[in-house]
Amino acid sequence: MRARTHHRHQAADTATPDSGGARSQRPAGYLFAYFAGEHRPDGEQIRFALCDGPRMDRWQELTGVPPLAPADGGARDPFLIRAADGSGYHLLATDLRIHGSDGWERAIAHGSRNLLLWHSTDLRDWDGPHRVEVMPEQAGCVWAPEAVHDPHSGQYLVFWASTVYSEEDHERLGPAHHRMYCAITSDFRAFSDAWVWLDKGWPVIDSTVVEHQGWFYRFTKDERSPGTPDAPDAKFVFVERSRDLASPHYELVAQGVGRGVDGVPGLAHAEGPIVLPAPDGRGWLLLLDEFEGRGYVPFRAERLDSPRWLPAGDADGCLLPPGLRHGSVLPLSGGECAKLRSLIPAGA
Numbered sequence: 001m002r003a004r005t006h007h008r009h010q011a012a013d014t015a016t017p018d019s020g021g022a023r024s025q026r027p028a029g030y031l032f033a034y035f036a037g038e039h040r041p042d043g044e045q046i047r048f049a050l051c052d053g054p055r056m057d058r059w060q061e062l063t064g065v066p067p068l069a070p071a072d073g074g075a076r077d078p079f080l081i082r083a084a085d086g087s088g089y090h091l092l093a094t095d096l097r098i099h100g101s102d103g104w105e106r107a108i109a110h111g112s113r114n115l116l117l118w119h120s121t122d123l124r125d126w127d128g129p130h131r132v133e134v135m136p137e138q139a140g141c142v143w144a145p146e147a148v149h150d151p152h153s154g155q156y157l158v159f160w161a162s163t164v165y166s167e168e169d170h171e172r173l174g175p176a177h178h179r180m181y182c183a184i185t186s187d188f189r190a191f192s193d194a195w196v197w198l199d200k201g202w203p204v205i206d207s208t209v210v211e212h213q214g215w216f217y218r219f220t221k222d223e224r225s226p227g228t229p230d231a232p233d234a235k236f237v238f239v240e241r242s243r244d245l246a247s248p249h250y251e252l253v254a255q256g257v258g259r260g261v262d263g264v265p266g267l268a269h270a271e272g273p274i275v276l277p278a279p280d281g282r283g284w285l286l287l288l289d290e291f292e293g294r295g296y297v298p299f300r301a302e303r304l305d306s307p308r309w310l311p312a313g314d315a316d317g318c319l320l321p322p323g324l325r326h327g328s329v330l331p332l333s334g335g336e337c338a339k340l341r342s343l344i345p346a347g348a
Contacts, residue, residue: 026054026281027331031062031123031340033078033091034327038098042067044074046093049321050340055279056298056329057319064343068118070129073097075116077144077206077272080330081156084149088121089330090188092145092158095131108163109172111141115160117188123340134183134194139164140172144272144326147188148209148216150245155186157245159197161205178203178223182246197248202231206326209245210275210304216245217253217304219273219286226269232256235269237288241305254307258288258299261308268293272326275304279317289326296320296327 030051036043045067049059069075074097081090095112098104113135118128135142140163147158159182165172180198183191198204203223210217217239224234233256240250258270272289274296279285283302286309290297298312298320312318332340 026277026279028334029053029332029337029340030056031080031330031332031336032059032324032327033080033330034324035076035078036323037325038074041099043325044076044097044099045069046075046078046091049324050337050344052337052341052344055317056285057314057317059321060344062340062343063345065124065126068093068126068129070095070116070131073112074099075129077326079144079146079328081147081149082330084154084156088119089123090147091118091120091126091128092116092147092188093118093129094143094145096141096143107141108178109140109165109176111143113137113139113142113162115142115145115158119188123336124343132191134158134160134191135162135164135181138167140176143178144206146208146328147185148211148245151211152245153184155184156188157209158183158185158188158191159207159209161207162194177201178205180204180207180220184246197246198250199248202228206271206273208273208275211245212304214243215241215304216243216250217241217275218250219257219275221271221273222255233259235271236267237270237273239304253305254309257286257309258290261310264310266311267297272296274327274329276329276331278312285312285316285318287320287329289324291325295322296324 032049048062076094078093093116095114095116114131117130118126120126143161145160147156161178163176181194182197183194185191206221224231226234237257238255239253242250258267260266267290270288274287286299287296298318299309300312301309
């Protein structure tokens, strides 16, 4: 593994539970990391909201944690992961600011090739941001990074969406589509070289992965434009699975997730999937960001390999505040909730 090293050693925190996959008991609460959107000058900063209870229906902004972003840019699409060794937490984000910029086309072709990284031992104080270059000069961007711990290798697979252009295409005018790339790390400080993890021949972004009963389930956004021939599920999510996390070969489970099903209305479009066990302990919850719409909307299914995900209601124990854009949810222990509770002003 060719290392790209940086940062100082992080102190251990023996009070943290396991690394954020399947939990041995139902969570005591949840921490939501999100950004607000490019429509406001301060919208591309990482913010946090706490649900201090086992049902995902009572959220309060953690105003005691200042918004996170580099001084010379923006931070989007945050992803929280608990360190497998109990030493703390890592936060990954897209190194991008759209508000006041030259727009999306330039961001796709001439954007940052870096991950944004923060580290914390308590979810309150964050060391960062640190920029880590993970793609070569021919890449146009690095979007929506996430990570999952591989129990077989003991390392983490980090993955993101990038466009890559030919070496001769200096102006980035030729064809290129978003593909999912990945790399391996053991500590979020040194990373292997990146390789292609998912290439459909058409644009895909926003993968997330959850491990269950020996399967890795991958949820990804079909980024093709609506009306594209042979692309009825453009701008919605498809689901695949594999026994091998790092494999480029996953089998299709479902597609068009987020659309209306059997007469039940769905979303106009969906991205930024978040998958976690349902708060009531029955089945799974899928949160989808209806960008330029309602923000996050919950869906649920009994199984991760279900072909049908239906909108979840208040009775399902999930009520999300408006205005949350592409982010992640970290289930919390009782001790973690207690530590974060103090960051909410009295009477809020």
